[in-house]
Amino acid sequence: MFQSIELQQGIHLHIRPTDQFKTVNFSFKFKHELTNQSASERSVLANVLVHSNELFPSNPAFRSHLDELYGTILYLDSSKKGSYHNITLLAETVNDQYLSTDGVLDQVLNLLQTVLFRPNLEQGAFKESIVNREKESVIQRIESLYDDKTRYAQQRLMELLRPNHPASIGANGTIENVTAITNESLFDAYKTMLEQDELDIYVVGDVDVEEMTSKLKAAFPFTARQVKPKDLHKDVEHPVITKNVVNEYQEMKQGKLHIGYETNVTFTHPDFPKMQITNGIFGGYPHAKLFLNVREKESMAYYVSSSFSSAYGLLFVLAGIDASKQDKAIGLIDAQLDAMKNGDISQNEIDQTVAMLKNQLKEALDSARGQIEIFDQYKDLDEKFTVDTWVAKWATVTKEDVQEMAKSINKQLVYFLSGKEEMTHEGASL
Structure with a gap:
């Protein structure tokens, strides 16, 4: 699918030459250890780098130049x-061969180089006004979590399930850490x-691999860096x-029921495809x-x-319910997993799931x-x-495989967020 080339230790280029698209897509993926501090700093950093740069010191000027490059899309995430x-760092631009003039692709490469190596600085640091503006933008993004009750409930579940763990660290960090950024x-x-x-640098488009590799080496002279050895699979250690x-x-108004389960199966586990079918x-x-039994049949x-x-060997159930139905809903959800553990799995369910996974891919x-x-x-x-x-x-997964996977799923925690006016309920128990 992709041709991979090691440019330096810790730096890999992946190119997929294809005429499937009339555009050329670039993606630079920088990977760093996840902490609240790193997430906070890097979320602000992404905003600052995409705001402006040395050649285009204002955001309107930068965006205007992208429009001039036949509507090139460039952003950081x-x-x-x-x-x-x-x-x-992502960029999508039209391929030169579909234009009456050449050189757009090279201009986009130069712009990517500018974004990464020639940021908008003042006395050797980022401009304070831009940093403050983007800090506030990230803070607002973090605060918006509270208004989205489903996202908020899931975050609370993660904090309760895995405190002080990457699983519960938000991609934008914390307000405290963002505020502390200078x-x-x-x-x-x-x-x-x-x-x-x-x-990891990715290129997808109708390009010559050798020519593109040469251009990227010249434009982005990254140096080698330390790389942690790849651990394909190790058992997950789940806390009590x-x-x-x-x-x-x-x-x-609507209650948010979020349930967390543990399993030893992760992405690199040999049973990962079986767990995809099981889920x-x-x-x-x-x-x-x-869906069929809790929502449709019982209207719960x-x-x-x-x-x-x-990534974490965790499985979640999310449901929107009335607060008065908490116990009944939990019991009915439990019953569906118990049914699978007891072998209540049809070939039609397996075939439909394989078809859905295949279509998604x-x-x-x-x-x-x-x-x-x-x-x-x-x-x-x-x-x-x-x-x-x-x-x-997926096609080789059997009923017995799914049953085995279901038995490996253990409920850890039930979190329920509901309205204050509905505080009286039947009580919660496992």
Whole structure:
């Protein structure tokens, strides 16, 4: 799918030459250890770098230049993946061969180089006015979590399940850590990103591999950096949860029921494909047991689904319910997992889940960015990724496999967020 080249230790270039798109897509993924401080600094840093630079010291000028490059799209994004924080610089531009003039691709490469190596500085540090503005923007992003009750409830579940762990660290950090950022500390984080972060560079488009490799080497002279040895799989160490039910209250109407489960299966575990099928049958899709039985048959929830966090060996159920139905809803959700543990799994459920997973994968690969994200995830496995390979893995999953996976899923914590006016309920128990 991609041709991979090691440019330096810790720096890899992945190119996919294809005429599938009329554009060329670039993605620079900088990976750093995830902490509250690093997430906070790097979220602000991404905003600052994309705001302006040495050549275009104002945001309007920068955006205007992108428009002149036939509507080139360029932005930075900050995110978390497992125990790492990622800053991603992305650009999408039209391929020169579809234009009457040449040189647009080279201009975009120069602009990417400018964004990374020639930021908008003042006396050797980022401009204070820009830093303050972007700090406030990130703080507002963090505060917005409180207004989205589903996201807030999930974050609270994570904090209770995995305190002081990457799983509960937000991709934007904390308000306290963002507030503490100075021009100097942000510039130090910037230098760390350029000099120490593991880096994967992706290119997707109708390009010559040797020519593009030569151009990227010349434009981005990154130096080698230390790389942690790859640990393909190790068993997850799940902490003991002493309090299994937590109820909290806010001014709201619909209750948010979030349940956390543990399993030893992670993304690099040999049973990962089996767990994907298991989650799909449990609550991942409209044909799943949770949707059909909890929402449709019993009308117990406004919505209900499950998701598998393969980075941490955790599985979640999210449901919107009336506060008075808390115990009944939990009992009905428990019953669906128990049914799977007892072997209540049909071949039709397996086949439907395989079809859904296959369609999702193919849809993701319909875009250049989707191809980059899929490869970036699966490249960590000790095998070459292809669609056919993974469809074959799913197709071999049996009823007994799903039953075995269901038995490995253990409920750890129930978190319920509901309105203050509905504080009287039937009581919560496991």
